[in-house]
Amino acid sequence: MTPTIGVFDSGFGGLTVLRALLARLPQAQFVFIGDTARLPYGSKSRRTIARYAAQSAQFLVREQGAQFLVIACNTASALALDAIQAAVPVPVLGVIEPGASAARSASRTGDVLVIATDATVQSHAYAAACQALGLRALEKACPLLVPLVEEGWTDHPVTAQVIRVYLDELLAEAAGAGLNPDTLVLGCTHYPLLRPLLEQAVPAGMRVIDSAEAAAEAVVRHFPMEKSEERPLTAQVVRCFATDSVEKFERLGSRFLELPVGKVELVDLGG
Amino acid sequence: MTPTIGVFDSGFGGLTVLRALLARLPQAQFVFIGDTARLPYGSKSRRTIARYAAQSAQFLVREQGAQFLVIACNTASALALDAIQAAVPVPVLGVIEPGASAARSASRTGDVLVIATDATVQSHAYAAACQALGLRALEKACPLLVPLVEEGWTDHPVTAQVIRVYLDELLAEAAGAGLNPDTLVLGCTHYPLLRPLLEQAVPAGMRVIDSAEAAAEAVVRHFPMEKSEERPLTAQVVRCFATDSVEKFERLGSRFLELPVGKVELVDLGG
Numbered sequence: 001m002t003p004t005i006g007v008f009d010s011g012f013g014g015l016t017v018l019r020a021l022l023a024r025l026p027q028a029q030f031v032f033i034g035d036t037a038r039l040p041y042g043s044k045s046r047r048t049i050a051r052y053a054a055q056s057a058q059f060l061v062r063e064q065g066a067q068f069l070v071i072a073c074n075t076a077s078a079l080a081l082d083a084i085q086a087a088v089p090v091p092v093l094g095v096i097e098p099g100a101s102a103a104r105s106a107s108r109t110g111d112v113l114v115i116a117t118d119a120t121v122q123s124h125a126y127a128a129a130c131q132a133l134g135l136r137a138l139e140k141a142c143p144l145l146v147p148l149v150e151e152g153w154t155d156h157p158v159t160a161q162v163i164r165v166y167l168d169e170l171l172a173e174a175a176g177a178g179l180n181p182d183t184l185v186l187g188c189t190h191y192p193l194l195r196p197l198l199e200q201a202v203p204a205g206m207r208v209i210d211s212a213e214a215a216a217e218a219v220v221r222h223f224p225m226e227k228s229e230e231r232p233l234t235a236q237v238v239r240c241f242a243t244d245s246v247e248k249f250e251r252l253g254s255r256f257l258e259l260p261v262g263k264v265e266l267v268d269l270g271g
Numbered sequence: 272m273t274p275t276i277g278v279f280d281s282g283f284g285g286l287t288v289l290r291a292l293l294a295r296l297p298q299a300q301f302v303f304i305g306d307t308a309r310l311p312y313g314s315k316s317r318r319t320i321a322r323y324a325a326q327s328a329q330f331l332v333r334e335q336g337a338q339f340l341v342i343a344c345n346t347a348s349a350l351a352l353d354a355i356q357a358a359v360p361v362p363v364l365g366v367i368e369p370g371a372s373a374a375r376s377a378s379r380t381g382d383v384l385v386i387a388t389d390a391t392v393q394s395h396a397y398a399a400a401c402q403a404l405g406l407r408a409l410e411k412a413c414p415l416l417v418p419l420v421e422e423g424w425t426d427h428p429v430t431a432q433v434i435r436v437y438l439d440e441l442l443a444e445a446a447g448a449g450l451n452p453d454t455l456v457l458g459c460t461h462y463p464l465l466r467p468l469l470e471q472a473v474p475a476g477m478r479v480i481d482s483a484e485a486a487a488e489a490v491v492r493h494f495p496m497e498k499s500e501e502r503p504l505t506a507q508v509v510r511c512f513a514t515d516s517v518e519k520f521e522r523l524g525s526r527f528l529e530l531p532v533g534k535v536e537l538v539d540l541g542g
Contacts, residue, residue, distance in 0.1 A: 043516045147418040245314050
């Protein structure tokens, strides 16, 4: 049996979660939708985000036959996971709890740092999820990192310098608060593309946790299949939909997926 | 008689146009609206942008008594000026024609460079307006500049380096196309905050034209009043409205206005 897994994001950053899933579940089929017409979710109310995300979730389940949903969007995971779970009759997994769990496994000091977008940090969803696991977490918004990734400057000296500035501020704040952090959580689906630069910038011994990979690991535990059917990674098993801006999705998406995204299909979810 | 001038933007960048107006028309009253709930306009269709912008324009005229409108938004100026003019019974001025006219006055070679957001460049509105005035224009999208301004890094070495990269690419492209540019047009309402860094980065002798100031000059020509009533600049004469994200508007707006924006009032323009 070939399961169909639906992956949702407000944009296309969630393709990094899909990439991690493809590598781990080569026998599954995937349907991705980016609600690009209505991004950014970060500036919208919880109620609006819940309504928008539920529409995408229902599209994936009802029209595309998804039997499992991954909310590859930190804002929607932070603000609307309950509403999405209530809107569809299949299991729904967000990215925040898996990220916090992976940090719990990685950290020996119990103190972790989280970098994310402004909206995710303002929700304090990572801090709450970490605290529920006994960790102390310090969050920092890094608003320049998404535009730098989208500009393609993932290996640019400017980006290395911006990361240096943000991490220095965060480490100074952590020291001032008496924390001894040994783990950095990437709380944004764009950040895996900056992982090499981030690994170079963190203090020696600090672990870097990627929420996208942590979420993919959590999905794999739902599908304990044999690996006999393994086949080479290919975008053939992926269908991608977007609610607008198909051109930008097609242009930038393959950097996130590390595979051609092929033709992105436009879908209208209404207002 | 004290005229009331309405200023519209999809966000709050248009406050740089308002700032230029305040300095030139101290005897006027101003009402500003930022349609922050529905930004970015850049990724939306012409028809949607026209509908949204017309709603804001009607709010300024019908509910706030504006007798003159300035569209301090490059995307709306590029794609919806006609629709806005048709929606309200008062004069409506955009930012693109004044910017092109100022470039025409400044340039001796007839070749100009335009930097703007991706959406404005894709509309080619500046190139068309420049061409109509006999200028050759080369446009370049500089997507990192808006986030750098919003991060407050208007005098940061990283921003200087990013500007250097963009300008080097643009100058190389101009040389390759056989152009001899002597004028740089700032085609985004955020960019006036980068003017000092941009002035340092352009080749010696190149003029920098600010569309915000050019638009303000064009408005002044509609109000040939005496300067006897001149009074110190104050935000008292400005009412600011936003459709969402009042907090970000209040936090960042004063940097653009160079005055406290005071309390930003939330208004619901409907879907």
